[in-house]
Amino acid sequence: MKKNHEIKIIFTDVDWTILNHGHGKHIYDQKSLKALRKAQKNGVKVFIATARPHESLKLTGFFDEFKPDGMILANGAVIFIGDEIIYHDCMKPELVRKICDIAEKKNIVIQFVSEYERWISQPINEVAQHYFDFYFEKIPAIRGYNGENISGLLLFCTEDKDPEIVGEIAHPGLDAFRLFPYALDIRDHVIQKSDGIKRVLDYYGLKKENALALGDDVQDVPMFELCKYSAAMENGVEKAKNSASYVTTHIDCHGVKKALKYFKVI
Numbered sequence: 001m002k003k004n005h006e007i008k009i010i011f012t013d014v015d016w017t018i019l020n021h022g023h024g025k026h027i028y029d030q031k032s033l034k035a036l037r038k039a040q041k042n043g044v045k046v047f048i049a050t051a052r053p054h055e056s057l058k059l060t061g062f063f064d065e066f067k068p069d070g071m072i073l074a075n076g077a078v079i080f081i082g083d084e085i086i087y088h089d090c091m092k093p094e095l096v097r098k099i100c101d102i103a104e105k106k107n108i109v110i111q112f113v114s115e116y117e118r119w120i121s122q123p124i125n126e127v128a129q130h131y132f133d134f135y136f137e138k139i140p141a142i143r144g145y146n147g148e149n150i151s152g153l154l155l156f157c158t159e160d161k162d163p164e165i166v167g168e169i170a171h172p173g174l175d176a177f178r179l180f181p182y183a184l185d186i187r188d189h190v191i192q193k194s195d196g197i198k199r200v201l202d203y204y205g206l207k208k209e210n211a212l213a214l215g216d217d218v219q220d221v222p223m224f225e226l227c228k229y230s231a232a233m234e235n236g237v238e239k240a241k242n243s244a245s246y247v248t249t250h251i252d253c254h255g256v257k258k259a260l261k262y263f264k265v266i
Contacts, residue, residue, distance in 0.1 A: 003042065004264035008206055010039060011072065011197055011223055012256060013215035014050040017233055019060060020251050026060045026136055032256035033066050038266045045069040047200060049193045051179070051219055053113040053151060054078070059138050072196035074151040075219060077187070078115055079196050087199055088115055091150045091188045095171055099153055099186060100145050102168050106161070111154040112145060119143050128156035130182040153186040154179070194222035212263055214248075214256055216240055231259035 012018060018036075020027045036046050049072040050057065057063075057073065071080040079087040096112075103110050103121065109128045110121040119140045124132065131154075132139055155165065159178060166176050169186075177185040201211065213223035216236030224230035224243045232244035233255045241247045246262055248255035260266045 002264065003266075006209055007044060007212050007229060007263060007265050008210040009045040009047065009200070009204065009212070010036070010260075010265070011047050011049040011193070011200075011211065011213045011227065012036070013217070013220050013223075014048060014052060014057065014060070014062070016216045016235055016251055017214055018251075018256055019062075021136065022252070024136075028061070028065045029251055029254055029256065031254040035254075035257035035260045035266055036066065039260055040069070042266065044265055045204070047072060047197075049076075049196065049213070049215075049220075049223060051075040051185075051193075053118050054116045055118045055140070056137065070200065072193055072200065074113055075185075076191045076193050076196035077151040079199055081200075081203060085115055086203065087196075088149060088151065089191055091152065093147055093150075095169075095188050096145055096150050096153065098171075099155075099169060102165065103155060106157075106165075108161075108165075109156045111140065111156070112148070113151045113154070114148045115151070117148075121145075125156070127158060127182045131156055131180055134180065155184045155186060156182055157184055158182060192222040193219060194226040197223060197226055212259075212265065213244075214259055215244075216251075229263050231255070231262070 018029050018032050040046055046068050047070045048068045053074050077089040109124055112119050120142055173189045175187040175190040179185040209228045211227035212229040213227040214231050216233040218239050220240055221243045230244040231246045231248045232240040234250040248259040
């Protein structure tokens with residue numbers, strides 16, 4: 001099969017794209033990982049682009065499964081080229097402290113995310129437990145905020161609390177994204193995976209015509225819009241499937257592998 005030599009870099013989401021939660025544990029799609037390794041052997045760079053922070057990704061077993069050329073983490077806030085951080089978009093310390101005060105008054109558990117770590121502000125309650133159970137996540141250590149570089153905050157609260165919390169924070173440009181029925185993702189401004197992709201493309205001197213994006217959810221849509229080539233998983237949300245240039249098969253049917261074959265990367 002004649003290869004598509006225009007594609008020089010791949011950006012792939014993790015959850016429900018190469019990582020399956022559907023069987024009560026973290027299971028990586030081995031056939032798709034093998035296909036990504038084959039793409040690397042063909043000279044194509046493979047980057048992970050995920051909302052997960054570094055520690056969360058590590059605890060899924062990812063680094064035992066695959067060696068990416070780089071990573072876009074925390075939805076674009078942290079960028080790795082190889083093992084080196086080349087970019088970190090940090091929240092303003094004064095805003096982090098303000099949110100900590102608001103959350104403490106309301107007995108809301110916060111998860112702090114930095115370049116490599118994550119931790120929580122207090123012992124988890126029932127609301128936070130729902131989140132960790134759903135994602136099969138290990139509960140982080142408990143400690144306060146001491147001026148660390150923060151990529152983002154996750155507030156464990158129900159959706160009805162959103163207007164009250166956002167109103168009290170009262171920060172211009174605040175990005176409050178309902179990540180999960182029991183978790184509100186907070187940043188001081190909007191940042192997307194596509195922002196990270198732009199920086200990576202600039203780093204390598206590549207164009208959108210050289211990029212392929214793979215994903216399944218609404219947070220992947222900006223990736224699809226930035227890259228010339230894109231594939232949404234059959235198990236993905238409708239908005240993602242409507243935005244991608246190709247809809248591949250379900251993760252259980254090795255959708256990433258099929259997409260790489262469809263676009264003639266392997």
